[in-house]
Amino acid sequence: MSNSTEDNRFDFEIRKKYExxxxSPDDNMWEKIYARLAMHSSIHVLHKIRNLKxxxxxxxxAFIGTLLYYEISISGKHNQNIVLSKKNRIKERPSTLHRNILREQNKFNLKKSYQSTDTTHLFTTPPGLIPKRHEAGKGVMQTQNHILTNTQTGNSSKIKRRPKALKNLPVSSVAREAALSSKENLILQGKEQSKSTINKKRNKIKxxxxxxxxxxxxxxxxxxxEHHKPMNIIFSAKTTPLDHIVSAKKSFSSKLLNPLNANYSPVLGRRYSLTFYICPTYxxxxxxxxxxFSTPxxxxSYFNDRDQGDISxxxxxxxxxxxxxxxxxxxxxYYFNYTYDFKTQATYVNVDQGYNWFYTSAGILNFHAYLSDTLLQNALLKSKMKFSYLSIPxxxxxxxxxxxxxxxxxxxxxxxGKDLQMQAIDYTGDFDFQAGDIQHLHSYNLNIIIGLGFxxxxNKNMSFIINPAFRASLTTLNDQATVKSYPYTVGLSAGLRYYF
Amino acid sequence: MAVKDKELKRIVEGCKKGNPGDQKELYHRFAPYMLSICNRYARNIMDAEDIFQEGFLKVYANIHQLKRVEAVMWWMKRIFVNEALSFYQKQPDLYRLDNIPEEKGDLTEEETPVSKISTEEMTLMIQNLPNKMRMVFNMYVIEGYTHQEISDLLGISVGTSKSNLHDARKILQMKIRQFEYQKNTDNNI
Known part of the structure; x- marks a missing residue:
């Protein structure tokens, strides 16, 4: 008893002495600490940079998307230019109209007919009759010169030399009559055509x-x-209807029928497709x-300072x-996973007491380390949490x-599945050990996804797809965690789509 | 007192934001006390300075965890003690109990003349204790940890902790007597 009192007195005196x-530390001690602090800060900045993934x-x-977009739009314009340049092959000679043909021009109200949205009007255009470039909007018709020349020379074979674009198009009765009567008049005006030739021509035309x-x-x-909108053609004063017909037909064919064209889309008209893709995400x-459940x-803020995103x-x-x-x-x-890291400073973890635990943003993580009792003390504990999901979208x-x-x-x-790994980083080195479990995790999760695809x-059955997308969870990982954790991913999926 | 608390709060908030001026101010305010703690736990002043540096780095790295500003002193003391413990735990060759001095003077039940010894001399005596004994002594006697806490923190049993404390006391009391005896002898000469 007296021994205990003696000890207490001794302890009291010592405590009082050190109270x-x-x-005083050395004068340069702060400089040393500050230098090391700066070094730590730079390392910290490097860690932050990792967050910039x-x-x-x-x-x-965004860069790939922009590239693709411009590639597509530029190549599309390029093709369009090709189409437009081809129209120049149909040369128009200076207008020398025949009076008889001019009589027929009033029968056509071009402005009205050509501004129609029905594509069938394209095919009712009278061959060889086009508006003057400067009068197209006024509905004044003009015969294409090469036809005139052909009829004047009486070479019937040359009548067929209409622009190829119009060759196979059906002709309305009015237009045909106009062309026919104009040609007859030309012949009757004393040209070197015989009646039999004229009859032959008439029969052929009929x-x-x-x-x-x-x-x-x-x-x-x-x-x-089948899904395409009706074409809406409005003539300008600078282009002729023929130009539009030709370019429209060519652009139709180049856009829709040419698989090598950037604007070629096998989706049009295909109802079913199957897509396989893979997507690296952050x-x-x-x-x-x-x-x-929050327990300060x-x-x-505690977890925001310690968690770190990862690639999944x-x-x-x-x-x-x-x-x-x-x-x-x-x-x-499809399958996807969320992965992120959690780091914390362990404070004297007593591993002899069985299962230990520490807080994570996903919930409390149990672990048991079969290590010497002192190794984990004051070590940096790092846990990697990976949650795997099978999703029905x-x-x-x-x-x-x-x-x-x-x-x-x-x-x-x-x-x-959930894969939990822990790593302790101590002065003695790094070592991994098996983590236990995070309890009360939700067995299902609702997510929204939004993305932009290219x-x-x-070929005609398959297309390559790139789809940057953002997926966010609407439900928490764990209702009983101290914080509500809503995982999200940002990814760039690449895949193949097969149409059938 | 309230003004001091306000100023301390400002300093701590500045440290949380990583403001170098506030970090320096915190250092100047608490460095002497913390170095004293480090010196008691260390074997010499060089080790103490190492622990001191590491401890301050930890303080700045973890100050955002501090919720109650008025407890900053206590919180920092814990960090420095923990740092001192881990400093010696990573040196297994020093982490032994086999270097206990053999000499054991007559320990009577007379009053221990602790007050007659300067703090520096007392610190030197504590520093010369074996590592684990020193840790237990400092934690129990000066910091006020319980044996259960010490056993948890050092990873030893409660009995070992008590035993180490008892031995540390005996050694220190003996050294104090020797020191007193030596001093008296020198005075007589």
Missing amino acids: RHAL IAVIITTT ETKQEREKLQTIPPRLLYT SYRSLADNRA PYDK YAAGALFTYSFRPKIRLESGV LHAEYDFSPSIFMNIGMNISFLI RQAI
Whole structure:
């Protein structure tokens, strides 16, 4: 008893001696600490840079998207230029109109007919009759010169030398009559044509007329135009209807029928497709304090200082159904995961007491380390959390153009696995050990996804797709965590779409 | 007092934002006390300075965890103690109990003349204790940890902690007697 009192007195005296004891450090001690602090800060900045992965992915995505967009639009313009330049092959000579033909011009109100939105008007254009460049808007007609010349020389074979674009087009009866009567008048005006030749020509023309009237009953149809809008042609004073007809036909064919064209879209007219894709993503989470379970200091700011996003991936197959020309619905199945790291300073973890735990933003993580009792004390603990999901999506796709589309939708994801690893970094070195479990994780998760896609045809059945997308969770990982954790990913998926 | 608290709060907030001016101010305010702690736990002043540097780096790195500004002194003391403990734990060759001095003077139940010894001399005696003994002594006697806490922190059993404390006391009391005896002898000569 007296021994205990003695000890207490001794302890008291020692404690009293050191109660206010202080030692002055060296003058340069602060400089040393400050230098090391600066070094730590620069390392910290480097760690922060790793957080910029997301920015890098977004920038890369935007860059690729921009490149693709310009590539597509420039190549499209290039093709269009080619089409427009081809029209110049149909040369127009200076207007020398025949008076008899001029009489027929008033029968046509070109402005009215050519401004119609019905594509069938394209095929009712009288061959060889086009408006003057400067009078096209006024509905004044003019005969194309080469036809005149042909009829004047009486060379019937040359009558067929109409522009190829008009060659196979059906001709209305009025237009045909106009052409016919003009030609007859020309002949009757004392040219060197014999009556038999004229009759032959008339017969031929009549036969042609009958054939074309038959053809006229068949509705005009182009491949892949079932979803296409009717063409709206408005003539300008600088272009002739013929130019428009030719360029329109050529551009139709080049846009829709040429698979090598950048604007070629096999989607048009294809209702079903199947897409396989793989998608590297950057995954992280956003946090909100959970008032029900929050136990300071394990709040939002605590985890925001310690968590770090990581690279994960997604892969899957989607079936697409096109129920509108530009709108598709897709569903299927795919796998994706969320991965992120958590770092904290361990404070004297006692590993002899069985399972230990520490707070993470996903919930409390249990672990058991079969290590010597002192190693974890004051070590830096790092845990890698990977949550795997199998997801069933329902997305809608909308086409901005044959090459660019937007997708938006929701998916329900089922937790199929969680991989938790822990690493302790101590003065003695790094060592890994198996983590236990995070309890009370949601077995399913609701997500929204929004993305912008770029499509490039490979052949008539397949196209290559790049789809930068953002996926965010609407539900928390764990309701009983001290913070509400909403994972999200930003990814760039690449895949192949097969149309059938 | 309220003004001091306000100023301390400003300094801590500045440190949380990484403001170098506030970091320096915090250093100048608490460095002497913290160095004193480090010196007690260390074997010599060089080790103490190493612990001191590491401790301040940890303080700046973790100051955002500090919720109650008025407890900053206590919080910093814990960090420095922890740092001192880990400093010696990473040196396994020093982490032994086999260098306890053999000499054991007559320990009577007379009053210990601690007050007659200067703090520097006392610190020197504590520094000369074996590592684990020194840790236990400092934590129990000066910092006020319980044996259970010490056993948890050092990873030893409660009994070992008590035993180390008892031995540390005996050694220190013996050294104090020797020191007193030596001093008296020198005065007589």
